[in-house]
Structure formats: C-alpha cells, structure tokens
Amino acid sequence: MELKNRFERSIVNTLLFMGGLLVSLPFVWMILSSFKNEREVLSIPPTLFPNEPTFEHYINLFQNLNFDIYLVNTFIIVFFSMVGLLLNTMAGYGFGKFQFRGKEIWFATVLLTMMIPGQVTMIPTYLILNEAGLTNSMAGIVLPGLIAAFNIFLIRQFMVTIPDDLIEAARLDGAGEFYIFFKLIIPLAKPILAVQIILTFIGAWNSFLWPLIIANDESLYTLSVGLALLQDQNVTNYGLQMAGSTFMVVPVLIIFIIFQKHIVEGFNVSGIK
Amino acid sequence: MEVNRFKAKITPYLFIGPAVILLLIFSFLPILVSLAISFTDMNLSGLANWSQINFIGFDNFITLFKDEVFLKSMRNTFFYVIIGVPAAVISSFVIALLLKFVSDWMSSAFRVVYYLPSVTNIVAIAVVWGFLYNQEYGLFNYLLSLFEINAIPWLEDPLIAKLSLILLTVWKSNGVSMLIFLAALQSIPKMYYEAADIDGANRWQKLCRITLPSMRFATFFVTVTTVIGWLQFFEEPFVMTEGGPLNGTNSMALFIYQEGFQYSEFGYGAAASFILFIIIILATVVQFILRKSDEN
Numbered sequence: 050m051e052l053k054n055r056f057e058r059s060i061v062n063t064l065l066f067m068g069g070l071l072v073s074l075p076f077v078w079m080i081l082s083s084f085k086n087e088r089e090v091l092s093i094p095p096t097l098f099p100n101e102p103t104f105e106h107y108i109n110l111f112q113n114l115n116f117d118i119y120l121v122n123t124f125i126i127v128f129f130s131m132v133g134l135l136l137n138t139m140a141g142y143g144f145g146k147f148q149f150r151g152k153e154i155w156f157a158t159v160l161l162t163m164m165i166p167g168q169v170t171m172i173p174t175y176l177i178l179n180e181a182g183l184t185n186s187m188a189g190i191v192l193p194g195l196i197a198a199f200n201i202f203l204i205r206q207f208m209v210t211i212p213d214d215l216i217e218a219a220r221l222d223g224a225g226e227f228y229i230f231f232k233l234i235i236p237l238a239k240p241i242l243a244v245q246i247i248l249t250f251i252g253a254w255n256s257f258l259w260p261l262i263i264a265n266d267e268s269l270y271t272l273s274v275g276l277a278l279l280q281d282q283n284v285t286n287y288g289l290q291m292a293g294s295t296f297m298v299v300p301v302l303i304i305f306i307i308f309q310k311h312i313v314e315g316f317n318v319s320g321i322k
Numbered sequence: 323m324e325v326n327r328f329k330a331k332i333t334p335y336l337f338i339g340p341a342v343i344l345l346l347i348f349s350f351l352p353i354l355v356s357l358a359i360s361f362t363d364m365n366l367s368g369l370a371n372w373s374q375i376n377f378i379g380f381d382n383f384i385t386l387f388k389d390e391v392f393l394k395s396m397r398n399t400f401f402y403v404i405i406g407v408p409a410a411v412i413s414s415f416v417i418a419l420l421l422k423f424v425s426d427w428m429s430s431a432f433r434v435v436y437y438l439p440s441v442t443n444i445v446a447i448a449v450v451w452g453f454l455y456n457q458e459y460g461l462f463n464y465l466l467s468l469f470e471i472n473a474i475p476w477l478e479d480p481l482i483a484k485l486s487l488i489l490l491t492v493w494k495s496n497g498v499s500m501l502i503f504l505a506a507l508q509s510i511p512k513m514y515y516e517a518a519d520i521d522g523a524n525r526w527q528k529l530c531r532i533t534l535p536s537m538r539f540a541t542f543f544v545t546v547t548t549v550i551g552w553l554q555f556f557e558e559p560f561v562m563t564e565g566g567p568l569n570g571t572n573s574m575a576l577f578i579y580q581e582g583f584q585y586s587e588f589g590y591g592a593a594a595s596f597i598l599f600i601i602i603i604l605a606t607v608v609q610f611i612l613r614k615s616d617e618n
Contacts, residue, residue: 143337162349172582173355294446
C-alpha cells in the first residue's frame with residue numbers, strides 16, 4: 050500500500066511520532082525524575098530537566114537499601130534460567146531428532162502444559178515446594194520456572210530441520226551422543242539459541258511472582274521484589290522509586306535495543322502468519 | 323553389542339528426561355493436587371498437620387458463589403475483558419497498519435519504540451505509572467491542569483481505577499500483538515492490491531476487502547491469546563492498587579493469590595482457581611466455535 054501524496058504521508062508520520070512520544074513518555078519521565086532531589090520531584094509545576102542533577106537516590110539504593118543483595122540474587126536466577134534453557138534445548142533435540150516409544154504422548158504432554166494457567170498451579174506448587182522443604186530457598190524460587198514448554202516446542206521445530214545424515218556421520222566417526230549435542234547441535238542452533246538466551250535473560254531479570262511467594266527473608270529478594278518493598282516503605286519518595294525503577298528497566302532496554310533485530314526476526318521465523 | 327543397543331535406547335530419554343520430569347512435577351502434579359484440595363478445607367493448620375484437613379465436597383464452590391469479594395472480582399475480570407480486549411487488539415492493529423505505510427527505516431525504528439514496554443519489568447512499570455497517576459504530584463494531572471481540566475482520581479475511584487489499569491496494560495502489552503499483525507500484513511501478496519488498483523478500488527475498499535479478510539487468522543490468534551491474558555489479569559492490580567479501592571480493581575487471579583498466600587486458605591483458593599480455569603477453557607472453546615461458523 051502506497052500513500053498518494055506528501056500531505057497524507059505527513060499525517061501518518063505525525064500520528065506515529067505522537068504515539069511514539071506517548072509510549073516513551075513514562076520512560077523519559079522515570080529517568081529524568083530519578084535525578085531530581087526529593088523536593089524537586091514533588092514540585093508543582095514540575096520541572097522537565099532536573100535543576101540540580103543528583104545521584105543521591107542511586108547511592109541510597111546501594112548504601113541504605115539492599116539493592117546489591119537483590120542484584121546478586123537476580124543474577125543467580127538468571128544463571129539458573131540459563132541452565133533451564135539448556136534443559137529445554139536438550140528436550141527440544143530429543144523430541145526433534147530421536148525415535149523412541151511414547152514420543153508422541155510425551156510431546157503432547159509437554160504441549161498440554163502450555164494451556165494450564167499459572168494461577169491454577171500457583172497454590173499447589175507452593176504446597177509441593179513446602180512439602181519438599183524448599184520454601185524460603187533459592188531452589189524453591191528457581192525450580193518452578195526452569196522449564197518452558199513453549200521454548201521446547203520452538204527449539205524442537207528448529208531441530209527437526211537438521212539433516213539426520215549429519216548426526217549419523219558423527220556417530221559413525223565414533224562421537225558420543227552428548228559430544229554430538231554439545232559440539233555439533235548447539236553450534237548449529239546458534240541463531241535460535243541467541244534469541245532464546247536474550248528472552249530468557251529478560252524473563253529471569255524481570256521474574257517477580259515466585260521470588261515473592263517463596264522468599265520470606267530479604268536476603269533472598271530479587272530486584273523486582275525489592276522494588277515492590279521499596280515502594281511500600283517510601284510511599285512519597287518518588288525520586289528514590291524512580292531510581293529503583295530506572296535501575297531495573299534501563300539495562301533491559303539497552304539489551305533489547307542492541308539485539309532487537311534478532312528478536313523481531315526470530316518472531317517472524319517462529320511462523321505466525 | 324547388547325550394551326550399545328541399550329545405550330541407544332536410553333539416549334533419547336536422557337535428553338528429554340530432565341525437562342519432562344520437571345514439567346510433570348511443576349505442571350501436572352499441581353493440577354491433581356489442586357483438584358484434590360479444592361474439595362477440602364485445607365488452610366495453614368492443614369499445612370502443618372495433614373490430619374486437620376477435611377473433605378468438604380462442593381462447599382468451597384458453593385461458598386465462592388456467595389462470596390461478595392469473589393463475585394466482585396469476577397465482574398471486574400469480565401469488565402477487563404470487555405473493555406481491555408477490543409482496546410488492545412484494535413490499538414495494536416492500527417499501529418501495525420500505520421507502520422506499513424512508512425519507509426523501512428522509520429518502520430523498524432518505531433517498531434522498537436512501540437515494543438519496548440513489553441520487555442520491561444511490571445513492578446518498575448507499576449511504580450512509574452503510580453507516580454504518573456498520582457492525584458497531586460502526578461504528571462498526568464499536571465498536563466490536564468494546563469488545559470484547565472480538574473484533577474482526575476486515576477487510582478482512587480473504583481471505575482476510573484479499572485480504566486487506568488487497562489490503559490497501562492494496553493500500553494505495556496501492545497508490542498507482541500503488533501509484531502504478529504505486522505508479520506501477517508507483510509505476508510499479503512502485493513498483487514492483490516495491484517489487481518484492486520486496476521479495478522479502481524479506493525483505499526477503504528482495499529482495507530475492507532483485502533487487508534481485513536487476509537488478517538483473519540492473525541486477528542483470531544491475537545484475540546484468543548489476549549482474552550486469555552486479560553482473564554488472568556494479575557500483576558498490574560496487584561502492584562498498583564492491591565485490588566482496591568474497595569476491591570474495585572480486584573481480579574479473579576488476584577483473588578486466588580490473596581486467598582492462597584495472604585489468608586492461607588489453600589483449599590478455597592484452589593477452588594477459585596478451578597472456576598477461573600473453566601472460564602478460560604469456555605472462552606477459548608467459544609471463540610473456536612465462532613471462528614468455525616465464520617468460515618462456513
């Protein structure tokens with residue numbers, strides 16, 4: 050579809066530009082406010098740019114609040130989510146490239162779990178973890194989210210396209226199954242895994258529900274749980290709240306903008322037409 | 323030779339085993355546990371001592387339908403679906419359509435901008451929007467005051483609070499649907515439009531006769547997933563309003579969380595979660611039936 054004249058084109062451009070401005074407004078306001086001191090952030094009329102830019106809120110996050118601990122915990126969760134991704138990849142390979150008894154049933158089982166809403170499993174999963182003595186532990190936070198059926202499905206779709214001959218040749222050369230998986234399959238799957246790694250990182254960085262339910266001690270809090278706590282305890286200190294939010298949001302924004310091309314393309318590859 | 327055969331036989335299970343076992347423990351087992359406890363009065367004392375748990379039949383379900391808070395959260399959830407789904411589907415569709423009109427580099431730049439909210443953390447977003455929505459110090463009311471419009475109680479009035487949460491959620495979730503619509507738009511063959519041009523069709527006719535019908539499946543897919551998403555609406559009211567004011571923004575998913583983890587009424591919460599599950603299944607089945615009859 051082409052636009053006929055410059056007038057129409059400028060209308061569409063203006064609409065998109067206004068929309069883009071509205072969409073990015075909360076981010077801009079968040080970042081600018083995080084550098085304003087406590088008085089200025091509440092001033093009416095509000096200032097756009099901070100009069101006396103200050104880092105006090107960011108220093109506060111780490112010195113007086115425990116954002117250093119939350120950050121470490123968040124990274125631990127990110128690490129385990131990558132282990133989960135490895136397990137998903139192994140399962141995707143298993144379903145994509147092996148023939149074995151009960152394969153269809155097991156794969157259907159995996160797909161079925163995608164349809165179960167999180168709210169239904171929330172309470173019983175907590176009870177199961179409680180029975181296993183894993184509440185208030187890192188294992189309890191990490192385990193429920195380790196496997197994602199949708200990722201297994203996506204990775205399997207890719208694995209199916211790898212030629213059997215390639216794997217057979219490696220076997221004839223005497224390579225073991227796990228050697229083949231790590232040295233042959235994973236390098237071949239790089240494009241799809243790269244996207245998965247980014248999405249898994251973002252998901253783990255943002256994870257909120259299980260850390261909230263499982264962690265009783267502040268020493269186990271993640272950034273998002275810590276930020277919710279910060280909001281409860283500093284209701285009117287908006288500068289501090291914005292600094293905490295900026296610290297959570299900006300790294301993800303940067304990572305997304307760097308890798309957006311791959312993610313958007315990966316979306317097209319996953320084939321929804 | 324025997325050993326090799328055995329090895330070849332168990333290899334696939336070594337690959338799928340860990341993931342499948344974890345899925346069974348954290349997805350299938352919970353469904354069974356949930357079904358079992360929804361017919362009991364399990365609560366905190368039952369957690370400590372299983373002999374305290376009593377089978378109470380359908381009592382939980384009967385009580386739920388007399389529970390004013392549950393009924394209110396159910397009505398709110400339907401409100402979210404009825405207002406939120408069209409708002410989310412139409413706005414992402416319009417954005418995708420506009421992106422189709424502009425040059426390639428502008429399209430990719432704006433795609434990133436419109437998608438950005440989707441990758442951000444919901445707690446941080448709720449904190450930021452809580453500030454924007456603040457009645458006294460918030461940016462929104464300040465901007466309105468420039469136009470001599472009185473301050474709006476964004477989160478203080480039950481009805482307006484629901485709409486405020488919908489606005490925030492549409493802002494946050496537009497990205498994915500937009501990408502799906504864009505992919506669908508790009509897959510429409512150019513020659514359809516060229517043929518229509520030769521026949522002298524105007525733009526409106528092309529939109530109604532070519533674009534919209536070609537996007538049927540994408541629209542269906544986006545609608546189904548959006549409905550499911552809104553039925554499970556949880557994090558936004560949880561972080562921003564905690565269901566208030568006066569349960570005005572409480573949703574079914576939030577109700578389940580509150581019963582389970584704030585009041586430790588595990589049996590009662592599990593029963594509520596099954597009602598939500600059934601509603602989700604019904605809503606999805608109805609949409610599939612509608613699509614079938616639409617095709618015939």
